[in-house]
Amino acid sequence: MKHKRTMTAVAAAMAGALALTGCTGQSGGGGDTDDSTLTIWHYENEDSAMGKAWAEAIKIFEEENPDVTVDVEKQTFEQIQKNAKIVLTGDDVPDVMEFNKGNATAGQLAAQGLLTPLTDAATERGWDEKLTGSLATTATYDEQGRMGSGEWYGVPNYGEFVGVYYNKDMFAEHGLEVPTNLDELEDVLAAFKKEGITPLAEAGAEYPLGQLWYELVLAYGDRALVDDYQLFANDVDFHNDAMTKATEKLDEWIEKGYIASDSAALTAEDMGVSFIDGTYPLMVSGSWWFGRLATEVEADWGQFNFPGNTLHTGSSGNLWVVPANADSPSLAEEFIDITLRPEVQNVLAAEGGLPVAGDASVIEDERTRELTENFQAILDADGLAFYPDWPVAGYYDVIVSELQSLVNRSKTPDEVLDGLQSSYDEGKADLLDG
Amino acid sequence: MADSTLTERRSRASGGPRAQGGTRRRRPDWVGYLPYLLPGAIAFIVVIGYPLVTNVYFSLFKWRGGMAPLRWNGLGNYADLMGDDKFWTSFGNSLAMIVAMVLVPTLLGLVLAAVLFDYLGRRFGAQVSSVLRATYYLPQILPVAVAGVLWNWILNSQTGALNEILRGMGIASPPNWLGDPTTALPSVMLVLIWVQMGYPVVIFMAALQRVDPELYEAAELDGAGWWDRFRAITVPQIRPETFVVTLTCTVAALKVFGPIYVLTRGGPESSTLVPSYYSYLSFFDKSQVGYGSAIATVLTLVIVVVAVIILGLQNRAERREREGI
Numbered sequence: 001m002k003h004k005r006t007m008t009a010v011a012a013a014m015a016g017a018l019a020l021t022g023c024t025g026q027s028g029g030g031g032d033t034d035d036s037t038l039t040i041w042h043y044e045n046e047d048s049a050m051g052k053a054w055a056e057a058i059k060i061f062e063e064e065n066p067d068v069t070v071d072v073e074k075q076t077f078e079q080i081q082k083n084a085k086i087v088l089t090g091d092d093v094p095d096v097m098e099f100n101k102g103n104a105t106a107g108q109l110a111a112q113g114l115l116t117p118l119t120d121a122a123t124e125r126g127w128d129e130k131l132t133g134s135l136a137t138t139a140t141y142d143e144q145g146r147m148g149s150g151e152w153y154g155v156p157n158y159g160e161f162v163g164v165y166y167n168k169d170m171f172a173e174h175g176l177e178v179p180t181n182l183d184e185l186e187d188v189l190a191a192f193k194k195e196g197i198t199p200l201a202e203a204g205a206e207y208p209l210g211q212l213w214y215e216l217v218l219a220y221g222d223r224a225l226v227d228d229y230q231l232f233a234n235d236v237d238f239h240n241d242a243m244t245k246a247t248e249k250l251d252e253w254i255e256k257g258y259i260a261s262d263s264a265a266l267t268a269e270d271m272g273v274s275f276i277d278g279t280y281p282l283m284v285s286g287s288w289w290f291g292r293l294a295t296e297v298e299a300d301w302g303q304f305n306f307p308g309n310t311l312h313t314g315s316s317g318n319l320w321v322v323p324a325n326a327d328s329p330s331l332a333e334e335f336i337d338i339t340l341r342p343e344v345q346n347v348l349a350a351e352g353g354l355p356v357a358g359d360a361s362v363i364e365d366e367r368t369r370e371l372t373e374n375f376q377a378i379l380d381a382d383g384l385a386f387y388p389d390w391p392v393a394g395y396y397d398v399i400v401s402e403l404q405s406l407v408n409r410s411k412t413p414d415e416v417l418d419g420l421q422s423s424y425d426e427g428k429a430d431l432l433d434g
Numbered sequence: 435m436a437d438s439t440l441t442e443r444r445s446r447a448s449g450g451p452r453a454q455g456g457t458r459r460r461r462p463d464w465v466g467y468l469p470y471l472l473p474g475a476i477a478f479i480v481v482i483g484y485p486l487v488t489n490v491y492f493s494l495f496k497w498r499g500g501m502a503p504l505r506w507n508g509l510g511n512y513a514d515l516m517g518d519d520k521f522w523t524s525f526g527n528s529l530a531m532i533v534a535m536v537l538v539p540t541l542l543g544l545v546l547a548a549v550l551f552d553y554l555g556r557r558f559g560a561q562v563s564s565v566l567r568a569t570y571y572l573p574q575i576l577p578v579a580v581a582g583v584l585w586n587w588i589l590n591s592q593t594g595a596l597n598e599i600l601r602g603m604g605i606a607s608p609p610n611w612l613g614d615p616t617t618a619l620p621s622v623m624l625v626l627i628w629v630q631m632g633y634p635v636v637i638f639m640a641a642l643q644r645v646d647p648e649l650y651e652a653a654e655l656d657g658a659g660w661w662d663r664f665r666a667i668t669v670p671q672i673r674p675e676t677f678v679v680t681l682t683c684t685v686a687a688l689k690v691f692g693p694i695y696v697l698t699r700g701g702p703e704s705s706t707l708v709p710s711y712y713s714y715l716s717f718f719d720k721s722q723v724g725y726g727s728a729i730a731t732v733l734t735l736v737i738v739v740v741a742v743i744i745l746g747l748q749n750r751a752e753r754r755e756r757e758g759i
Contacts, residue, residue, distance in 0.1 A: 082718050085500040108721050112500030204613065205701060262591035264702050265613030270590065324501075394720030397700070406700040408614055430722070433496075 042098035049353025065116035096332035111145030134384035154319025159313025168300040170281040181308035201280035203271035204264035214248035214388035247413040392427025511728035534623035535687035543634025571632035582696025616706035639670035689733035
């Protein structure tokens with residue numbers, strides 16, 4: 001008997017271990033198996049624009065569905081980002097969750113069959129009319145996880161974009177005006193440098209330098225290049241005119257000292273802090289800094305779009321997605337629909353959250369209105385060109401590493417382009433290969 | 435196993451003296467202890483055995499993870515590894531990690547422990563030496579994430595304490611410690627030496643307490659100086675501990691991850707990439723699960739081989755010592 005019991009124990013342990021990774025071949029989509037709770041995962045702070053808007057959406061949902069309990073579970077960005085592909089294969093998944101957009105993130109999950117297609121809901125509820133052009137690009141993914149075509153897998157509520165923050169006091173002190181094209185921007189940079197001030201706050205160890213590089217690519221490039229680079233419409237030769245000029249321009253700025261030579265290992269946080277404390281007069285970075293700057297910068301400051309560009313680094317914000325194993329997908333769709341209503345969108349607008357379907361004129365705060373209008377201008381020109389690290393998985397580290405070597409003067413622009421090209425081609429082949 | 439139970443029962447039922455003898459022969463004393471091994475064995479299977487086998491299995495496929503299809507790739511991932519510069523860079527950096535986490539701390543630790551025990555301990559009392567020992571051990575207690583943030587503050591190129599001091603001394607452009615590929619690896623190594631130092635010091639000081647003081651007295655009477663005693667008594671007496679320190683630290687150096695993650699994330703320009711971080715990058719960031727698993731498998735193999743070599747050396751040294759006596 002003893003032997004038998006031990007055998008059972010071993011067998012149970014083995015079975016348990018197998019169950020941990022076992023296939024749960026449930027199909028998503030169909031009807032709700034649980035219509036009494038809606039489980040939401042997101043990772044926005046309660047006092048952020050998104051946090052406030054979504055609290056409003058949850059309130060509306062609860063009023064309209066008194067029988068349904070809403071269960072909000074706060075996660076962290078890193079937690080969801082790193083664990084999603086493991087967690088979502090199980091049964092203990094949320095009904096709706098916030099997830100990062102792009103080929104390497106939401107696209108990966110869609111390709112792995114972990115998300116429910118939302119195309120029917122999008123047409124029935126009119127999401128496809130509210131979200132068009134470059135906003136809808138990040139909501140749809142094909143079976144290989146590439147954005148821009150195929151089924152709807154996510155719905156964005158807000159947008160984000162990269163622009164230029166400037167210290168008005170320092171501009172005034174040196175008698176400088178807001179530049180309206182790239183040449184004028186260079187004049188401003190040169191003027192600061194002449195006064196012994198390094199003009200651009202930068203960070204080589206994280207995303208900022210790559211975004212500045214991409215802004216310059218967009219300054220010289222057009223939508224066709226973006227489609228080739230981001231959506232693989234055609235092969236990209238990195239030694240093309242726009243990318244060569246952009247990389248050489250960035251190299252020239254580093255050479256001339258517009259970017260600090262010791263910024264290779266600095267983080268985005270370092271960059272933000274040095275702009276906030278007035279060390280640098282200019283910072284090219286995203287709208288996600290807005291709230292922080294509004295509370296922490298003591299000098300007078302403002303924001304303008306990267307001068308002269310019609311295309312800008314930026315995209316829809318994170319997406320609401322519905323996991324394939326969710327047990328109440330139709331409640332999830334209803335919740336997503338509520339987040340796009342004017343009541344919720346205007347909460348986003350008022351808080352500087354850049355709504356995709358909001359109204360800038362209702363905003364009272366001047367800087368928030370300026371930011372929202374700048375974003376609306378980009379949307380009106382359908383000018384969102386996404387982020388440089390999006391096309392292939394793991395490209396972020398490649399861009400960081402290659403541009404670090406530009407800052408450290410260890411590679412020429414030509415060699416940097418070679419490095420960017422080879423990893424891009426490799427990643428693209430990997431992606432198309434399925 | 436079930437089979438043998440049946441046989442046993444049948445033989446007991448027959449009750450013949452020959453059968454009884456047979457049972458006794460088949461059940462030596464240690465059989466009774468086997469059930470006590472079970473918890474450990476189950477834990478081993480669940481925590482180590484099963485993941486290890488799964489890892490090797492995944493490494494034979496091209497796989498994006500999640501519910502994506504697994505596509506058979508045979509030894510393709512391993513073949514790709516052989517031609518991957520970053521993979522070789524990462525293992526090259528492992529050698530630097532061994533220098534920083536094994537070689538330097540062990541040598542310095544040996545000298546420090548001897549000085550603390552032999553000189554400071556005797557001169558200023560045991561308390562002074564235990565306070566100092568605790569100070570050396572402090573970095574080992576600090577969570578690596580905290581230590582990493584701390585060192586980032588010190589080594590930051592623009593606002594770091596170290597460069598502020600250097601600029602204060604009139605050096606216009608101090609080194610960009612973690613940002614320049616030529617200084618990043620040495621900077622990380624220095625941090626690791628700082629982290630690692632306390633461990634051998636504590637182990638060696640404990641070992642020294644085991645050494646018979648009469649040996650030292652006798653040597654002193656014979657006119658041996660400090661260095662002679664260190665070489666002829668201290669080093670050979672604590673050889674077993676030296677092997678333990680070398681083994682555990684080498685394994686730790688080969689699989690180092692935390693300090694790299696918090697200090698440099700393998701940068702700048704991949705100059706501080708190590709195998710475990712490279713595996714993590716492939717597995718999670720690039721979603722190349724098969725490739726990441728292949729790196730992890732190779733790393734495991736390397737660690738096992740290195741550990742076996744060190745254990746073999748230790749056995750040989752012990753055998754020789756026994757034969758010497």
